[in-house]
Amino acid sequence: MALKAVHVSDVPNLDCVHDNASFSLYPSRFSKGVDIERATSFKVPKFLVIGHRGNGMNMLQSSDLRMKAVKENTILSFNTAGKHAVDFIEFDVQVTKDGCPIIFHDNFIYSEENGAIYEKRVTELSLSEFLTYGPQRELGLEGKTLLRKTKDGKYLNWAVESDEPACTLQEAFEKVNPSLGFNIELKFDDYIAYQQQHITDVLQDILQVVFDHANERPVIFSTFQPDAALVVRRLQNTYPVFFLTNGGNEIYEDVRRNSLEEALKLCLDGGLQGIVSEVRGIFRNPGAVKKIKELKLSLLTYGKLNNVAEAVYMQHLMGVDGVIVDLVREITEAVSKMMRPRGDVEEKIVMEGEEQVIVEGSRPQFSQRELEFLLKLIPELIQQ
Secondary structure, X not given: OOOOOOOXXXXXXXXXXXXXXXXOOOOOOOXXXXXXXXXXEEEOOXXXXXXXXXXXXXXXXXXXXXXXOEOOOOHHHHXXXXXXXXOEEEEEEEEOOOOOEEEOOOOEEEEEEOOEEEEEEHHHOOHHHHOOEOOOOOOOOOOEOOEEEOOOOOEEEXXXXXXXXXXXXXXXXXXXXXXXEEEEEEOOOOOOOOOHHHHHHHHHHXXXXXXXXXXXXXXXXXXXXXXXXXXXXXXXXXXXXXXXXXXXXXXXXXXXXXXXXXXXXXHHHHOOOEEEEEHHHHHHOOXXXXXXXXXXXXXXXXXXXXXXXXXXXXXXXXXXXXXXXXXXXXXXXXXXXXXXXXXXXXXXXXXXXXXXXXXXXXXOOXXXXXXXXXXXXXXXXXXX
């Protein structure tokens, strides 16, 4: 999408303060000036780029080879993302039936045996059973076939260019670059009504590993499960808790999941520190950003549009604090150019008709009128 632009004044630095948090979000690679007020607040000094499931999620049905380059949610994926200017990596944590927090996104593992496909719920496997799927750590040992079920019901071999064995949460703390922050998504099945005691037991297993191994690594907890968000907030006062929401793009039986307004209410009622919204929810309801920021909550986004540099920059202008992305290298490079002080950016301006158009070598720049127009236009684009 080609965007015409004119000069605008520099965007002010983001400055968002939160109550009831006692640990800075930001690792050592961040710019100086992080203001930590222990047990009271933290400030966001910069626009965050967060690697989705590490270096990006796997979309096995995609023709884009970048989506099948590195196995998601592995140590390899996390450290690959860490080679770029990414601030955090996001990954999904579940707990096996014998109480071990492991990193895996899907609720079920699918495999094939004697020509028949079978499924097993991840949380009903022991750690040793879970680790038998896919590549194995022991040389010469072959793991069980690992398949993935697509949204349209197809089963695909989980084949990627660079594969690696599955890992535990503890291994991630031990083997991933310590300068990388962890955005730990607390994974629960969307369609199960969990008892609070079960949620508490699962979260206590996860928290034990975090407290034992995080050391000085920044950690954010996030979850789509409203009760899990409230429980993990009550269980600890060290790490910020963000509520994940589709922002109204999908409807669930639990009304707390169905809009940014409900997400905001949950954060205020439960003392959470922020919201992670599907990006289309933000573009459809840009007024919610101002409301969220006025209430001193952080706001992150996820979704396919976050792999488009112009959409990311627009969110920066709107006041979003950071984005979770799949194309880590491309978006970190784009954000680095966008956020450079104007004097450090080599701009090339050409004439197109009677308008000046800024081309390669510069960040996108929008006037207020252009920004308002684009905010009206994007809801139409995202329907296509």
